[in-house]
Amino acid sequence: xxxxxxxxxxxxxxxxxxxxxxxxxxxxxxxxxxxxxxxxxxxxxxxxxxxxxxxxxxxxxxxxxxxxxxxxxxxxxxxxxxxxxxxxxxxxxxxxxxxxxxxxxxxxxxxxxxxxxxxxxxxxxxxxxxxxxxxxxxxxxxxxxxxxxxxxxxxxxxxxxxxxxxxxxxxxxxxxxxxxxxxxxxxxxxxxxxxxxxxxxxxxxxxxxxxxxxxxxxxxxxxxxxxxxxxxxxxxxxxxxxxxxxxxxxxxxxxxxxxxxxxxxxxxxxxxxxxxxxxxxxxxxxxxxxxxxxxxxxxxxxxxxxxxxxxxxxxxxxxxxxxxxxxxxxxx
Numbered sequence: 001x002x003x004x005x006x007x008x009x010x011x012x013x014x015x016x017x018x019x020x021x022x023x024x025x026x027x028x029x030x031x032x033x034x035x036x037x038x039x040x041x042x043x044x045x046x047x048x049x050x051x052x053x054x055x056x057x058x059x060x061x062x063x064x065x066x067x068x069x070x071x072x073x074x075x076x077x078x079x080x081x082x083x084x085x086x087x088x089x090x091x092x093x094x095x096x097x098x099x100x101x102x103x104x105x106x107x108x109x110x111x112x113x114x115x116x117x118x119x120x121x122x123x124x125x126x127x128x129x130x131x132x133x134x135x136x137x138x139x140x141x142x143x144x145x146x147x148x149x150x151x152x153x154x155x156x157x158x159x160x161x162x163x164x165x166x167x168x169x170x171x172x173x174x175x176x177x178x179x180x181x182x183x184x185x186x187x188x189x190x191x192x193x194x195x196x197x198x199x200x201x202x203x204x205x206x207x208x209x210x211x212x213x214x215x216x217x218x219x220x221x222x223x224x225x226x227x228x229x230x231x232x233x234x235x236x237x238x239x240x241x242x243x244x245x246x247x248x249x250x251x252x253x254x255x256x257x258x259x260x261x262x263x264x265x266x267x268x269x270x271x272x273x274x275x276x277x278x279x280x281x282x283x284x285x286x287x288x289x290x291x292x293x294x295x296x297x298x299x300x301x302x303x304x305x306x307x308x309x310x311x312x313x314x315x316x317x318x319x320x321x322x323x324x325x326x327x328x329x330x331x332x
Contacts, residue, residue: 012037012327022046037327039313057082063310066324069188070134073306082308083316086134089305090145090236090320092244095121095196095229095298102224102258104180112168113177114295117229118158119165120199123300130191135301140288141244143302145320148241148271148284156285157292165203175204182210182227184217189231192300221256231300232256237321241284242271249291257296264290 012034013026024044028037045062047053054072056062058079068076068084076084097114098104107113127135138144140153169175179200183193190211197207210227212220220226236244245268249259264287271283291297307324309316315330 013042034327037329038331039326039329042326057308060310063313064307064316064324065309066307066318066322068306068308070131070303070306073132073134076308079308081311083311084308085305085316085318087305087318088136088145088320089302089322090143090239091233091322092138092141092143092236092302093192093231093233093300094141095300096232096257097229097296097298098227098258099294099296100258100260103228104225105178105228107174107177108179108228110172110174111295112172113174115158116165116168116174116203117179117200117205118295118298119161119168120203121196121298121300122160122162122199124160126192126195127301130195131301131303134304134306136304137301138299139292141292141297141299142241142284142288143244143299145239145302146236146241146244147239147277148280150281150285152285153288156289157298158295162199162203169204176206177204178206178208179228180208180210180226182212182217182220182230184231185211185213192231224258230256235322237323239320242268242280245284245287245291246272249297259291259294259296261290261294 010033012029012032014029016025016027018024023046026042028040030036047056050069050072053062053065054076057065057076060081076082097117098108099114100109103109123137127133127137138154139159140149140156142149142153181193181197183189193209197209200207221230234244234248247253249257250265250268251260251262254260267283267287267290271280271287274280305318305322307318312332313329314332315328316324317328318324
């Protein structure tokens with residue numbers, strides 16, 4: 001059913017109209033308790049094609065584009081009518097490895113196989129070559145922008161070490177082991193997936209890739225016995241490390257990774273039950289050391305926030321969770 005949004009909320013903007021999946025129109029709330037916004041009328045337009053969105057930004061048809069891809073960065077940098085911003089984010093892309101009976105290949109239960117997979121992946125080289133440096137690396141699944149992060153988390157788990165990865169495969173008699181890699185059909189996953197596949201084949205594994213469109217990928221990633229590892233992402237809009245760990249990896253909510261580790265859950269739970277920051281950090285550190293020490297996740301990169309806006313406006317700021325507050329935008 002459709003809910004009439006015209007009278008909903010007490011925010012700085014009022015609903016005007018919408019065309020589902022195409023555009024949404026708002027106007028300033030003249031009675032807003034926090035002051036009337038300088039930007040009076042706002043239209044959000046849904047544009048599926050990156051090239052079209054960038055072209056609209058260049059011609060001035062669009063005043064703001066908030067999700068510019070790395071491939072478009074150098075092009076947008078040449079536009080004289082816009083301000084281009086490149087800043088850190090709290091989003092993270094990571095490799096999720098099945099480790100129990102939910103994996104397709106039961107050899108994934110061998111921690112040294114999972115460790116070898118993680119150690120074979122050189123993300124510094126990938127970011128420099130494929131992303132023009134428009135991303136940051138961290139070895140911790142709880143990244144530096146999140147509340148609860150400690151620098152000691154960078155020492156958790158395993159880092160790139162191709163020769164050691166090869167040795168682990170050889171010592172365990174795993175040469176030629178077939179593993180299945182589940183990917184979404186989105187372009188960035190295809191490019192990154194091919195890079196990871198080549199690295200894993202270099203250490204002696206046989207990697208088959210199954211590609212699915214986004215909705216099917218999300219469903220399959222919840223299903224047992226369908227894959228061995230996949231690429232997942234998380235945009236942490238709360239800015240809290242506990243909200244990276246609990247929703248994605250707990251027994252209750254980790255529906256895709258299916259780690260199912262009660263010791264890990266205990267650490268995460270305790271991090272949520274204290275308001276003392278140092279205590280929260282210590283419990284989150286234990287949780288990160290546990291899950292990464294078990295070779296369950298490999299942080300790939302944190303994509304920078306890349307957005308651009310018309311120079312007719314100022315004070316356009318995106319927080320680490322990817323949210324821009326239109327109310328705060330000023331006229332230049």
